[in-house]
Each structure stands twice: as C-alpha cells, then as structure tokens.
Amino acid sequence: MDHSKHKGIVVFSGGSAANSLVDVFGAVRENRRCPLSYVIPISDNGGSSSELIRVFGGPGRLVRLIPDANDDADDSEKAAIKVFFNHRLPKDRHEAKKEWLQIVEANHPLWTNISSAKKELIRSFLNMINFEIMKRLRPSSTFNFSSASIGNLFLTGARLFSGSFESAIYLLSSICRVPDHTSVIPAINTNFTHHISASLADGTTITGQNSISHPSPPQPTRTSSLLEVPSTTTSSSYPSTVPTPDPYKEIHRHTAAPAPTTTHDDTDTIEDANPPGTHPTLRQQNISFSKTLSPSDDLPAxxxxxxxxxxxxxxxxxxxxxxxxxxxxxADAVIYSIGSLYTSLIPSLILKGVGEALANPRIRWKILILNALNDRETGPSWDAYTAVDFVAAIAKAAAESRGVLKGEVPRSEYKTYVTHMIHLTGPGTPRVDKEVLSELGIECVRVYGRKLEGEEFVRYDEKALVQALEVLMGRGKDGRTVQRSRRNTSEG
Known part of the structure; x- marks a missing residue:
C-alpha cells in the first residue's frame, strides 16, 4: 500500500523502555494506515554499547522492530532471526567470549532455522567485526563481550563495512523484513557517537549519558583535559561530576581561550577510538550499572x-x-514515548531544527506518554517531577533547539510542544494536576495499567494504550471514529 498520501506518526523513542510499546505504535499505525518513524538518540554510552563506542567510536543500537512471525511458510525463520538479533551474550566475560566464537563459527544453536543464504550474509558482518576487534587488540585495550547484543555487534560490523550507520540500519531492516512503512532514524546523521553533559540546579556538571542516568560504582581516574576542567568531585557517588557554577560562562571561557598544554594521564595510554585528551569519563567501559535506585543514588539536585x-x-x-x-x-502526530526524560528524549529534542518542526501547528497531536515511575533523572522523592515538570522540560528543550530560550519557557507556550498527555494512576506514578494542565491547553487521558507478579508499580496495558491513542487522534480501523471506552477515561 502506498502510504505517501497519509500523514505520519513520529515517535521519539525513550530508549529500552520504549521497546515494550513497539506493538502499541505498530497497531495505531496499522489502524491509521500511515507511515511510522522512530527517532532514536545516539548519545548512549552505557551497557554493552559503551564498549563498542570505546573501541570503534560509533553508535551501535538495535531497535526491536523485527516483526513477529505470522502464519507464513517461513514463520520459523522470522522467529529465529528475531531471537538471534535480540540475543545477549552472558555477563561473565570469559563465557561471553566463548559463546561469541561459537556464533561467528556457526556452531551455535541460535543459527537453527535460519536459511543458509541469510546465515552466511549475517556471519560475514559478524566476522568482520570480530576481525576488527582482533586487529585492535592491545595489552592496554581488550574488547569485553560481557552482555553484548548480537544486533548491536551486527550493526557495528555493517557500519564499518558501509561507512554509514543509516545503511547498517537499512541492511538490518531488510534482513528482518521490517515493513517499509516503518523507519528507524538516528537523531543525528553521523557515524560517530556524540556525548552529552548535564548541569544540575546546584551548579554541578555530569559528563556522559550513563553517569547522568544510572548510579554506578566510583571508577578512579585522574582527570586531565585540554579544557582544564577542575578535577574536584562533589561526591564519591559521582566520579564524573565537577562543579561549574555557570555552565554557559564556563563553556564560553573554554572555547574562547587558547588550548592549554595537555598533561597525559592513564587514559591516554589506552589505544581505542578516542583521541588523546578525551574526557576520562567518556573512556570508561560502563558495562555494569544498576537500574535499582536507593536514596543514596539520588542526584543532589x-x-x-x-x-x-x-x-x-x-x-x-x-x-x-x-x-x-x-x-x-x-507528520500530523508526534508521540514522546516513555523512558529516561533527559538522556533518551531531550537529546533528540535539543537538536537544531527539531524545535521549529515541533512548533508547526500542522502537527495536530503532540502526545506525551507519561512515565509510570520517576527515575533517577526526575527524582528524588523529596522533589519528584510532576506531569507539569515533564511538559516544561520538553518545552524548554524544544525552545533551546529553536535558539529562542531566555530563562524559562512561559507556561502559555507549553501547548506549542505538548497538546495531549496519557498517564497512569497508581503507586509511585508522577502526580498529574489535571486542572493545571487543562488551563495550559493540554488534554489528559488516564488509562488503566496492570501489575506484574512481584512488582509494586503499574505498567501500561497495551490494549488500553492503543485505545487511548486512537481516542485522542479520533481514528481507528477503516477511518472510523473511536469512542471512549471503560478501559480509558478522559480527564481533559
């Protein structure tokens, strides 16, 4: 079917959390019969991605859009390929390398039910990345396969072969037969990862996505930078934080002054994809981190x-x-998906051109799916984000993208970037002040969630979320108008 005449949906992906909603967005796309685009950030430097970035200098990320198997003749191959690319190697470093060699040598059970032609095509890129890993092997720098994603390793091999990350995504999509009406678009057109920093309200600066988003054990490094950033840390829990009273002032001072003499530290003896003098935090592996928060893991501001x-x-x-x-x-619909607000959504929104596009009134629905819980980025418990705070952060990022930000964004402009909100109600969910949001011109729809056994919080129910999105956009299967059901209730 030709979808070129239908207005599309753009989803700003919230990282791994948004993977659970892929089927939801796919169902809404199918009902509306329109193109669907996922915008993914490339600033992730945590988990197994950090090792690919450290050694090869580029993004490697698999978006789980591989379609589920249907009743086709090659049903078993579709299922096998999905399992293959989503597979992660063991956490133990030695077991991970052992299993990796079984995969590249085609001796692993994961290859079962994958045709010979596709197997050899996939293996060619896995063997390429394996060759490049061996070529870069040094006493000071060895690749750690712990918890590595096969999909990410494939994407990196394809990127090194083609010289293009987008070409690598296209190849993966072709092999997995991701429909042409669904596309995955890196937020930045580049072969290299671009890192982020965050400033806190107390003047602290944190460098690197992983250090911002996840608590991790202190990793001692002697900071040495061409920019002479002070090496004093504010807390042993934040090995990558340095005090900067005014980040704007610091940036201008550093970029205007001649580069001082570099003092090499231990990180400069490591042979990897980073140039000498790179910020030490960006050279850490960050393979292991915790997503479980305790009060001691809260950001100080x-x-x-x-x-x-x-x-x-x-x-x-x-x-x-x-x-x-x-x-x-x-597009006539934009969806801000669930996930880490400041490290998954904001990095895509602050890019030049995005804010102007979002402000276009031709986009009728700008829907925020509110997180089920506040995380490290939107806590701590004593100052947790409300729904209005989430909207304010999105508006501020979009305004900064447009180059019009001077102080805080006026509340009257929030509806320029967010017109609707879908949220849950339950233990730990962010507070939603529907009256305030209504005054701001933002319509709210509450959906009922579900609890998994052993969990204290609620998750989005897929059917309820599909219905809520269709209610907001007023269109279901065959273009019919969707009525509100008992599964979701309007609060706008």
Whole structure:
C-alpha cells in the first residue's frame, strides 16, 4: 500500500523502555494506515554499547522492530532471526567470549532455522567485526563481550563495512523484513557517537549519558583535559561530576581561550577510538550499572540543562538528521514515548531544527506518554517531577533547539510542544494536576495499567494504550471514529 498520501506518526523513542510499546505504535499505525518513524538518540554510552563506542567510536543500537512471525511458510525463520538479533551474550566475560566464537563459527544453536543464504550474509558482518576487534587488540585495550547484543555487534560490523550507520540500519531492516512503512532514524546523521553533559540546579556538571542516568560504582581516574576542567568531585557517588557554577560562562571561557598544554594521564595510554585528551569519563567501559535506585543514588539536585559535548568536554550545537525533519514535516502526530526524560528524549529534542518542526501547528497531536515511575533523572522523592515538570522540560528543550530560550519557557507556550498527555494512576506514578494542565491547553487521558507478579508499580496495558491513542487522534480501523471506552477515561 502506498502510504505517501497519509500523514505520519513520529515517535521519539525513550530508549529500552520504549521497546515494550513497539506493538502499541505498530497497531495505531496499522489502524491509521500511515507511515511510522522512530527517532532514536545516539548519545548512549552505557551497557554493552559503551564498549563498542570505546573501541570503534560509533553508535551501535538495535531497535526491536523485527516483526513477529505470522502464519507464513517461513514463520520459523522470522522467529529465529528475531531471537538471534535480540540475543545477549552472558555477563561473565570469559563465557561471553566463548559463546561469541561459537556464533561467528556457526556452531551455535541460535543459527537453527535460519536459511543458509541469510546465515552466511549475517556471519560475514559478524566476522568482520570480530576481525576488527582482533586487529585492535592491545595489552592496554581488550574488547569485553560481557552482555553484548548480537544486533548491536551486527550493526557495528555493517557500519564499518558501509561507512554509514543509516545503511547498517537499512541492511538490518531488510534482513528482518521490517515493513517499509516503518523507519528507524538516528537523531543525528553521523557515524560517530556524540556525548552529552548535564548541569544540575546546584551548579554541578555530569559528563556522559550513563553517569547522568544510572548510579554506578566510583571508577578512579585522574582527570586531565585540554579544557582544564577542575578535577574536584562533589561526591564519591559521582566520579564524573565537577562543579561549574555557570555552565554557559564556563563553556564560553573554554572555547574562547587558547588550548592549554595537555598533561597525559592513564587514559591516554589506552589505544581505542578516542583521541588523546578525551574526557576520562567518556573512556570508561560502563558495562555494569544498576537500574535499582536507593536514596543514596539520588542526584543532589534537579537537572537544569542537557547539551552535547565534543570529546574534550566543550559544548557543541548539532543539527538534526534531515530525515528526522522530513518525517516531522510530513507528520500530523508526534508521540514522546516513555523512558529516561533527559538522556533518551531531550537529546533528540535539543537538536537544531527539531524545535521549529515541533512548533508547526500542522502537527495536530503532540502526545506525551507519561512515565509510570520517576527515575533517577526526575527524582528524588523529596522533589519528584510532576506531569507539569515533564511538559516544561520538553518545552524548554524544544525552545533551546529553536535558539529562542531566555530563562524559562512561559507556561502559555507549553501547548506549542505538548497538546495531549496519557498517564497512569497508581503507586509511585508522577502526580498529574489535571486542572493545571487543562488551563495550559493540554488534554489528559488516564488509562488503566496492570501489575506484574512481584512488582509494586503499574505498567501500561497495551490494549488500553492503543485505545487511548486512537481516542485522542479520533481514528481507528477503516477511518472510523473511536469512542471512549471503560478501559480509558478522559480527564481533559
């Protein structure tokens, strides 16, 4: 079917959390018969991705859009390929490498039910990344396969072969037969990962997505930078934080002054994809981290701003991938998905061009799906984010993208970037002040969630979320108008 005449949906993906909603967005797309685009950030430097970035210098991320198997003749191959690319190697470093060798040598059960032609095509790129890993092997730098994603390793091999991350995504989509009406677009058109920093309300600066988002054990490094960033840490829990009273002032001072003499530290003896003098935090592996928070893991203050940095820590302003802007210009619905607000959503929204596109009134629905819980980025419990705070953060990022931000965004402009909100009610969910949001011109829809056994919090029910999205956009299967049901209730 030709979808070119139908207005599309653009989803700003919230990282791994948004993977659970892929079927939801797919169902809404199918009912509306329109194109669907996922915009993914490339600033992730945690988990197994951090090792690919450290050694190869580029993004490697698998978006789980591989369609489920149907009743086709090759049903078993579809299922096998989905399992294959979503497979992660063991956490134990030695067991991980052992299993990796079984995969590249085609001796692993994961290859069962994958045809010979596809198997050899996939193996060629896995063997390429394996060759590149061996070629870069040094006493000071060895690749750690712990918890590595096969999909990410494939994407990196394809990127190194083609010289293009988008080409690598296209190849993976072709092998997995992701429908052409669904596209995955990197937020920035680049072969390299761009890192982010965050400033907190108390003047602290945190460098790197993983350090912002997840508590991790202190990793001692002697900070040494071309920018002479002070090495004093504010807390043993934040090995990558340094006090900067005014991040704007610090950035201008560093970029205007001649680069001082570099003092090499231990990180400069490591042979990896990072140039000498790179901020030490960006050279850490960050493979292991905890997503379970305790009060000691709280950030000392709220995040006030996110920006991109070069390898040495200086701020840079980047333009959005032209394909992202094209998708936004052809869309009438934008969805801000669940996930980490400041490290999954905001990095895509602050890019030049995105804010202007979002402000276009031709986009009728700008829907925020509110997180089920506040995390490290939107806590702590004594100052947890409300629904209005989430909207304010999105509006601020979009305004900064447009270059019009001077202080805080007026509340009257929030509806320029967020018109609707879907939320849950239950233990730990962010507080939703429906009267305030209504005064701001933002309609709210509450959906009923579900609890998994052993969990204290509620999750979104997929059927309820599909219905809520269709209610807001007023269109279901065959273009019929969708009525509100008992599964969701309007609060707007």
């Amino acid at each position: 709220r995040i006030s701003r996110i920006w991109y940095i070069n390898p040495y820590g200086a701020e840079i302003r980047l333009s959005a991938n032209p394909r992202v802007l094209s998708a936004l210009n052809a």
